[in-house]
Amino acid sequence: xxxxxxxxxxxxxxxxxxxxxxxxxxxxxxxxxxxxxxxxxxxxxxxxxxxxxxxxxxxxxxxxxxxxxxxxxxxxxxxxxxxxxxxxxxxxxxxxxxxxxxxxxxxxxxxxxxxxxxxxxxxxxxxxxxxxxxxxxxxxxxxxxxxxxxxxxxxxxxxxxxxxxxxxxxxxxxxxxxxxxxxxxxxxxxxxxxxxxxxxxxxxxxxxxxxxxx
Numbered sequence: 001x002x003x004x005x006x007x008x009x010x011x012x013x014x015x016x017x018x019x020x021x022x023x024x025x026x027x028x029x030x031x032x033x034x035x036x037x038x039x040x041x042x043x044x045x046x047x048x049x050x051x052x053x054x055x056x057x058x059x060x061x062x063x064x065x066x067x068x069x070x071x072x073x074x075x076x077x078x079x080x081x082x083x084x085x086x087x088x089x090x091x092x093x094x095x096x097x098x099x100x101x102x103x104x105x106x107x108x109x110x111x112x113x114x115x116x117x118x119x120x121x122x123x124x125x126x127x128x129x130x131x132x133x134x135x136x137x138x139x140x141x142x143x144x145x146x147x148x149x150x151x152x153x154x155x156x157x158x159x160x161x162x163x164x165x166x167x168x169x170x171x172x173x174x175x176x177x178x179x180x181x182x183x184x185x186x187x188x189x190x191x192x193x194x195x196x197x198x199x200x201x202x203x204x205x206x207x208x209x210x211x212x213x214x
Contacts, residue, residue, distance in 0.1 A: 006149050008127055008151045010025045011024045011156075011159055014163070020163040020168075022100075022103055022159065022160065023100050026097050026151070028095050028097065030091070034092065035092050035137055036088075037140045038089060038090055039087070039088035040131050041085065043099055044080075044128040045081040046078045046080060046126045047125060048124040049077075049114065050072075051124035058117055062114070062117050065079075080110070084099065084101055103115075103160065105164055118157045119157075121157055122156055123157060125152070125154070126152055129151075130147055132144060187199065
């Protein structure tokens with residue numbers, strides 16, 4: 001089994017990606033003199049929410065994920081962010097490579113709701129690695145990457161916002177079932193409203209007036 005060590009040296013948003021994407025810079029180290037012909041990796045990324053503090057406003061926005069703050073000692077569990085494959089070219093000793101991770105902007109996804117709830121600071125992330133190493137001085141040996149290989153990184157919240165804002169500046173997304181979308185579309189058509197924003201604002205305004213009338 002090839003003894004590999006992993007470290008994450010930074011993270012940035014990709015301004016040229018077709019969808020919101022984060023790029024993690026990885027440093028991979030093999031034993032001195034070991035020739036690694038290729039690595040086929042599976043990289044799992046987890047958010048570790050218990051490793052940072054939260055302001056009062058952030059705590060309110062996180063209630064739907066973790067419950068009331070007094071319960072957080074038992075509810076701040078890791079959140080799955082992404083699982084992505086990575087093929088690393090051959091190297092000897094040490095190499096650096098980029099891990100591209102797509103970001104969901106769907107607020108039904110727990111990781112997107114978590115990121116959006118934060119005003120700033122850093123997000124504690126844990127990267128877990130598994131896969132297959134092709135290594136050896138002559139020809140190659142096929143060995144598994146140990147399941148305990150991991151790396152930690154603290155990603156600035158602004159980096160995630162940059163990735164989202166490059167594609168959807170000032171916007172959020174909701175996923176709705178077909179019947180509700182059809183009803184909203186019919187309502188918009190009947191009212192001759194110019195946009196979905198105007199449609200939702202009118203519905204919220206009507207709800208507010210009804211609530212006051214009660």
